[in-house]
Amino acid sequence: MRTQQMTLKELREGANMSQTRLAELSGVPQQVISAYERGAKDWRNMPLERAIALADALGVTDLRQLGL
Numbered sequence: 001m002r003t004q005q006m007t008l009k010e011l012r013e014g015a016n017m018s019q020t021r022l023a024e025l026s027g028v029p030q031q032v033i034s035a036y037e038r039g040a041k042d043w044r045n046m047p048l049e050r051a052i053a054l055a056d057a058l059g060v061t062d063l064r065q066l067g068l
Contacts, residue, residue: 009037011058025057026050 006014012022012033019037023030028050035041055063 007037008033008043008054011060012037015058017058022054022057026053028053 012019017025019030019033022028022033026033032041032050033054036043036046051063055061
């Protein structure tokens with residue numbers, strides 16, 4: 001079974017959430033979220049704790065879905 005990957009921005013917008021709200025819920029600074037979405041920060045170097053915090057805030061249960 002193949003898991004569909006979505007970018008962080010797609011997941012955030014699909015949840016009708018602003019970057020500011022995602023930052024509040026996840027504890028990840030809004031500037032960092034913006035940098036990941038713009039590609040200014042390489043998501044492949046994201047700490048696992050940060051990926052889990054974002055996934056939890058977005059309601060993602062399978063981290064493979066978080067294609068960033």
